[in-house]
Amino acid sequence: MRSLIRGSGFTLRPHAKAHKSSGLTAWQLQASTAAGEPTTNFCAQTVGEVAALLKGGCSNVLLTNSLPDFAATRLGELAASHPTATVSALVDCPEHVAALEKGAQAAGVRLGAFVEIECGQKRCGCPAASDTAVRLAKAIVASEVLEWGGLHVYHGAIQHVRSAEERQKEVEAGPAAAARSTVARLEAEGIATPCVTGGGTGTLLQDLAAGTHNECQPGSYLFMDADYAGNEDSAEKGFVQSLYVHTTVVSADVAAGRRVVDAGAKSCDFVCGPPKPTSLTDPALAETLRGVTFKSGGDEHGVLHDVPEGVLPIGSTIALVPSHCDPTVNLHDYLVGVRDGQVETLWEIDARGPG
Amino acid sequence: MRSLIRGSGFTLRPHAKAHKSSGLTAWQLQASTAAGEPTTNFCAQTVGEVAALLKGGCSNVLLTNSLPDFAATRLGELAASHPTATVSALVDCPEHVAALEKGAQAAGVRLGAFVEIECGQKRCGCPAASDTAVRLAKAIVASEVLEWGGLHVYHGAIQHVRSAEERQKEVEAGPAAAARSTVARLEAEGIATPCVTGGGTGTLLQDLAAGTHNECQPGSYLFMDADYAGNEDSAEKGFVQSLYVHTTVVSADVAAGRRVVDAGAKSCDFVCGPPKPTSLTDPALAETLRGVTFKSGGDEHGVLHDVPEGVLPIGSTIALVPSHCDPTVNLHDYLVGVRDGQVETLWEIDARGPG
Numbered sequence: 001m002r003s004l005i006r007g008s009g010f011t012l013r014p015h016a017k018a019h020k021s022s023g024l025t026a027w028q029l030q031a032s033t034a035a036g037e038p039t040t041n042f043c044a045q046t047v048g049e050v051a052a053l054l055k056g057g058c059s060n061v062l063l064t065n066s067l068p069d070f071a072a073t074r075l076g077e078l079a080a081s082h083p084t085a086t087v088s089a090l091v092d093c094p095e096h097v098a099a100l101e102k103g104a105q106a107a108g109v110r111l112g113a114f115v116e117i118e119c120g121q122k123r124c125g126c127p128a129a130s131d132t133a134v135r136l137a138k139a140i141v142a143s144e145v146l147e148w149g150g151l152h153v154y155h156g157a158i159q160h161v162r163s164a165e166e167r168q169k170e171v172e173a174g175p176a177a178a179a180r181s182t183v184a185r186l187e188a189e190g191i192a193t194p195c196v197t198g199g200g201t202g203t204l205l206q207d208l209a210a211g212t213h214n215e216c217q218p219g220s221y222l223f224m225d226a227d228y229a230g231n232e233d234s235a236e237k238g239f240v241q242s243l244y245v246h247t248t249v250v251s252a253d254v255a256a257g258r259r260v261v262d263a264g265a266k267s268c269d270f271v272c273g274p275p276k277p278t279s280l281t282d283p284a285l286a287e288t289l290r291g292v293t294f295k296s297g298g299d300e301h302g303v304l305h306d307v308p309e310g311v312l313p314i315g316s317t318i319a320l321v322p323s324h325c326d327p328t329v330n331l332h333d334y335l336v337g338v339r340d341g342q343v344e345t346l347w348e349i350d351a352r353g354p355g
Numbered sequence: 356m357r358s359l360i361r362g363s364g365f366t367l368r369p370h371a372k373a374h375k376s377s378g379l380t381a382w383q384l385q386a387s388t389a390a391g392e393p394t395t396n397f398c399a400q401t402v403g404e405v406a407a408l409l410k411g412g413c414s415n416v417l418l419t420n421s422l423p424d425f426a427a428t429r430l431g432e433l434a435a436s437h438p439t440a441t442v443s444a445l446v447d448c449p450e451h452v453a454a455l456e457k458g459a460q461a462a463g464v465r466l467g468a469f470v471e472i473e474c475g476q477k478r479c480g481c482p483a484a485s486d487t488a489v490r491l492a493k494a495i496v497a498s499e500v501l502e503w504g505g506l507h508v509y510h511g512a513i514q515h516v517r518s519a520e521e522r523q524k525e526v527e528a529g530p531a532a533a534a535r536s537t538v539a540r541l542e543a544e545g546i547a548t549p550c551v552t553g554g555g556t557g558t559l560l561q562d563l564a565a566g567t568h569n570e571c572q573p574g575s576y577l578f579m580d581a582d583y584a585g586n587e588d589s590a591e592k593g594f595v596q597s598l599y600v601h602t603t604v605v606s607a608d609v610a611a612g613r614r615v616v617d618a619g620a621k622s623c624d625f626v627c628g629p630p631k632p633t634s635l636t637d638p639a640l641a642e643t644l645r646g647v648t649f650k651s652g653g654d655e656h657g658v659l660h661d662v663p664e665g666v667l668p669i670g671s672t673i674a675l676v677p678s679h680c681d682p683t684v685n686l687h688d689y690l691v692g693v694r695d696g697q698v699e700t701l702w703e704i705d706a707r708g709p710g
Contacts (some may be wrong), residue, residue, distance in 0.1 A: 046655065096669075
């Protein structure tokens with residue numbers, strides 16, 4: 001990821017929503033520092049993830065979400081307990097500004113605030129170049145407890161557009177256009193935008209090409225998944241699959257070509273489709289498994305169809321490539337770090353859960 | 356549930372896969388004892404759930420799954436640490452019998468073993484009335500460390516057949532027929548079947564009508580969900596929705612009729628469809644929400660469409676009825692017990708996770 005971004009003028013702000021782990025955060029800090037290109041800025045999607053990032057040693061955390069009052073209070077408390085760190089969140093309406101100010105004041109800290117711009121996903125954010133965006137930016141600049149961070153312009157859905165050409169068009173029409181027009185409007189109002197942040201693993205090359213942002217927020221590149229591997233320019237970026245769910249064959253109907261494994265919807269997220277079965281230790285089995293279909297067998301089982309006779313007896317294990325890494329990691333308590341077939345570390349998924 | 360089963364000759368063996376909580380287990384024990392009809396038998400789907408049930412005070416736990424070696428070893432260890440409890444699991448092949456025997460021997464305990472019969476779902480289980488079923492039953496009867504429990508005959512998919520008449524037919528053609536023929540075959544081989552266990556919340560009335568089992572395994576009735584509420588005879592059984600995910604409005608585009616709440620796919624399982632929004636405190640709002648569509652906004656957001664102006668400002672809260680209770684509970688760490696609007700207890704979901 002560092003080599004792809006190097007020289008682009010972009011800053012890497014990795015997202016923690018994919019891993020939710022303070023231990024993996026500490027590893028990212030160490031690895032980037034050891035490489036001579038320290039990553040200092042991270043982002044989170046929940047207050048729990050902010051806590052994990054601060055515990056992992058981050059000095060600059062952006063919560064890429066807007067917060068109700070009670071969550072802004074928790075954010076202020078977290079910032080107060082890590083006084084050397086910069087902690088920021090998003091706003092898209094005056095209520096968010098008030099909540100962040102209240103949270104900052106109650107904890108006796110300053111909090112950063114970015115204005116979120118809606119750019120096509122029709123989720124959160126105020127309209128690009130709108131009066132609301134201007135009013136919010138002015139309110140942040142005028143606030144005694146908030147720090148004006150800039151704009152957050154992100155479109156999650158277009159990360160998964162298969163064609164790179166089509167994805168480039170979507171980036172231009174969505175986040176790039178929204179960023180460009182809003183920066184210009186703010187400039188006309190006398191407000192400089194210190195940072196435009198957004199983007200993910202899927203649109204990375206397209207965001208770099210558009211050049212409207214100066215910070216990118218990829219997270220999934222650490223793990224990859226079957227969905228991202230389906231993007232046309234995935235191989236070009238050079239990220240490899242590192243996340244697997246290991247599972248054991250617990251039942252077999254050999255005559256019917258069926259094997260049942262002990263991993264279902266409580267082990268692998270199925271919203272983006274079933275995981276892909278493979279083997280990390282047996283290349284011939286991995287090849288065989290390319291012809292095998294995995295179907296959900298419910299919450300605790302997966303069913304492999306079209307399995308040839310003579311492979312996968314009861315008790316044998318295979319690896320599953322999740323279709324979507326984020327919600328799959330969220331089902332588990334630990335990431336097991338394996339190098340050359342040996343367990344090297346355990347990372348607790350300590351920010352697991354919705355909050 | 357007790358009143359539905361009373362007098363039927365069935366024993367209630369509630370399933371813990373829906374709640375995964377030792378605290379809720381203890382409450383079930385207390386509530387049933389206080390009612391003068393103590394529930395003593397429970398079932399689990401994972402070894403972690405067995406541990407939670409034993410911690411909650413159960414004296415008879417059936418793991419309704421067959422196990423690889425390492426899990427059978429853990430089951431034996433759990434049984435050894437709860438010497439007055441009966442702990443059982445399923446087998447559908449000789450490898451499972453060997454694994455359970457090994458687990459029992461290593462821990463110096465006896466384990467119960469039930470033969471699982473395939474009855475239409477094409478997942479685990481050996482064929483009904485088959486030579487394999489006979490061989491497995493004989494192996495269990497002959498074992499010095501296993502206790503012959505009987506048959507486990509369960510079809511998960513037919514729990515959700517909407518029409519009660521159709522569901523009755525599926526029960527007859529599937530689990531009832533499989534139980535009947537296997538019990539007869541075993542009897543012909545000189546083996547009495549002490550128990551036939553299976554069934555769930557969906558097929559409860561149909562299982563009682565079929566009369567081939569003498570134990571039922573419902574779990575979801577404690578919580579209910581939007582999926583089970585869609586079964587034709589759901590109201591007849593009298594179970595009420597008790598499980599809700601509370602969520603807060605974090606963004607609004609009032610002109611577009613849109614509200615964004617802070618609950619997405621990491622808060623509610625979406626495999627059976629989106630949750631249904633409602634209000635537990637405001638009947639007029641609950642009525643309004645019947646006309647509102649909830650769509651996933653990704654892992655951390657939900658989007659309400661067609662929301663009238665003047666309702667659901669930023670910061671207001673609503674309740675979501677999950678489409679499927681089991682995997683939704685599995686996303687959270689605590690169940691919050693509320694009575695008459697007051698928090699009365701917290702139950703940790705201590706067996707949360709795939710293992």
